[in-house]
Amino acid sequence: MSVAPQQPSAVTAQDEVTGICQDLLRIDSSNYGDGSGPGERAAAEYVMASLTEVGLDPEYFESAPGRANVVVRLPGTDRARPALVLHGHLDVVPAQADEWQVDPFAGEERDGLLWGRGAVDMKDMDAMILAVVRQYAREGRRPARDVVIGMFADEEAGGVFGARWAVDNRPDLFEGATEAISEVGGFSVEIAGQRAYLLQTAEKGLAWLRLVADGRAGHGSQVNHDNAVTHVAAAVARIGQHAWPLALTPTVRRLLDGVAQLTGRRFDPEDPDGIDALVAELGTAARFVGATIRTTANPTQLGAGYKANVIPGRAEATVDLRYVPGHGQEALATIERLAGEHVRLEAIHRDIALEVPFEGDLVDAMVAAVQAEDPGALVLPYTLSAGTDNKSLSRLGIAGYGFAPLRLPADLDFAGMFHGVDERVPVEALTFGVRVLDRLLRTC
Known part of the structure; x- marks a missing residue:
């Protein structure tokens, strides 16, 4: 052309x-x-x-x-x-x-x-x-x-x-x-009265996962220790309540160090409260940045059953896993452990994390x-x-x-x-x- x-x-x-x-x-x-x-x-x-x-x-x-x-x-x-x-x-x-x-x-x-x-x-x-x-x-x-x-x-x-x-x-x-x-x-x-521009040099990886439990179907009035809904609900609760550890990549460390210099705050990579305080200095952008200092996994959908008095033989949920660059395999292993022995994982969509200089x-x-x-x-x-x-x-x-x-x-x-x-x-x-x-x- x-x-x-x-x-x-x-x-x-x-x-x-x-x-x-x-x-x-x-x-x-x-x-x-x-x-x-x-x-x-x-x-x-x-x-x-x-x-x-x-x-x-x-x-x-x-x-x-x-x-x-x-x-x-x-x-x-x-x-x-x-x-x-x-x-x-x-x-x-x-x-x-x-x-x-x-x-x-x-x-x-x-x-x-x-x-x-x-x-x-x-x-x-x-x-x-x-x-x-x-x-x-x-x-x-x-x-x-x-x-x-x-x-x-x-x-x-x-x-x-x-x-x-x-x-x-x-x-x-x-x-x-x-x-x-x-x-x-x-x-x-705006950080401490100073305008700054955030240039994106990294992004988290993702895995949209389906949690599936197969149990014993039956009448809702009966005792059932193999209830698929119970299995999935327990897995969802464990995943949703899991406290993921800090995982600071080079990009995040450089950002937090810059915020610390602007605000006069101390940046200690081992201090979660101090890191949260630095993230808060980013104002509305804290929504983006606060989700990047650790892996996150949010349950987003639930599905099971067709009638109030029928225990279904299958129950499902979906989880949106976003993992820090370099922590993908570790994150998936954690989700599998939290899901438990009665729940299997099926991949809906997965994509890589990125980090560039x-x-x-x-x-x-x-x-x-x-x-x-x-x-x-x-x-x-x-x-x-x-x-x-x-x-x-x-x-x-x-x-x-x-x-x-x-x-x-x-x-x-x-x-x-x-x-x-x-x-x-x-x-x-x-x-x-x-x-x-x-x-x-x-x-x-």
């Missing part, structure tokens, strides 16, 4: 990003995880139109009917350098409209914020990427190195029909790429781009308690970072809006983000 030099356009990425984000928010691309949602086709078609309008030649492909993905490569000024993948996902988790203050798919702007499902996860970043890429194409500019732009399906259900499918079936799309940028990082927090040319460029737009701000690494499509790209040896730059009001509960109600993003944060991304692509 080539981009012919053109005269600079009067329309800039900052001008466009709000409208693009609103357009994307108005497309219902809910992912229910069972194939019953609308799919990503409409959102992908919008992305295709946005890119082709400015002379680019993106590739559209579906891994299954309606599960649509879009990829385009921007040639860099130095094509001998390894390529960078800049990617987002087009699906969103479902929203219950009656729980929201606004229609979650109206893309409404209110009090300087855009409201809607996907405003922070992650159609905001999708819009920033599209706005910057469109400006580059209109002006005939090229990034410092090849950049592969990917907009994927199905991230909210593990990426099976999106990034994972593309990696397994179209690895040629990522030829020469060694690093990637996506969600969830680059957002600002907080150093190197790309990290330096991300830090410099933020500080150019927000002089004096600090940038600290952190671990994401959830997961991203960087897990899939890692199968190709691509090191992934979370960097969707947003300068946020200190009192905005950013972390609480992920998969929550009344999801919203400040318009000023979007325009800040496109300025940072523009600088980054010029220099990284």
Whole structure:
């Protein structure tokens, strides 16, 4: 693909990003995880139109009917350098409209914020990427190195029909790429009166597990010492009440050390109370960080029986296990022990943990781009308690970072809006983000 030099356009990425984000928010691309949602086709078609309008030649492909993905490569000024993948996902988790203050798919702007499902996860970043890429194409500019732009399906259900499918079936799309940028990082927090940006350099591994017990069915009035419901309930209680030990990775240690220096608090890796106090200094971001200092396992579903006076022969539960990088086998062994002899484990979905260095040319460029737009701000690494499509790209040896730059009001509960109600993003944060991304692509 080539981009012919053109005269600079009067329309800039900052001008466009709000409208693009609103357009994307108005497309219902809910992912229910069972194939019953609308799919990503409409959102992908919008992305295709946005890119082709400015002379680019993106590739559209579906891994299954309606599960649509879009990829385009921007040639860099130095094509001998390894390529960078800049990617987002087009699906969103479902929203219950009656729980929201606004229609979650109206893309409404209110009090300087855009409201809607996907405003922070992650159609905001999708819009920033599209706005910057469109400006580059209109002006005939090229990034410092090849950049592969990917907009994927199905991230909210593990990426099976999106990034994972593309990696397994179209690895040629990522030829020469060694690093990637996506969600969830680059957002600002306030620590002891100082603005800092959290750059994601790690994410926990996950295992969605089904607990299954087979017992003796019978009449509800009879004595039954092999009750499947009892077996599963006991396992769920043990797992839910288990106290997981501290497990501080290099990323977490570096973050907590940075918080300690800003606040004057002491960081002792062996002091749980002191660590909790440091995490609390992160304000609303403590929701993310507090879940990364140890493995977590939350029971999320229960199912058994069909009548009040019938003891069923089978009972089930599901557990969402999120383990600290380097502790996967240990975590699974613990769950198996807690489940007990009467309960077996079945894997629903599993994916790896990631941790990459907080150093190197790309990290330096991300830090410099933020500080150019927000002089004096600090940038600290952190671990994401959830997961991203960087897990899939890692199968190709691509090191992934979370960097969707947003300068946020200190009192905005950013972390609480992920998969929550009344999801919203400040318009000023979007325009800040496109300025940072523009600088980054010029220099990284």
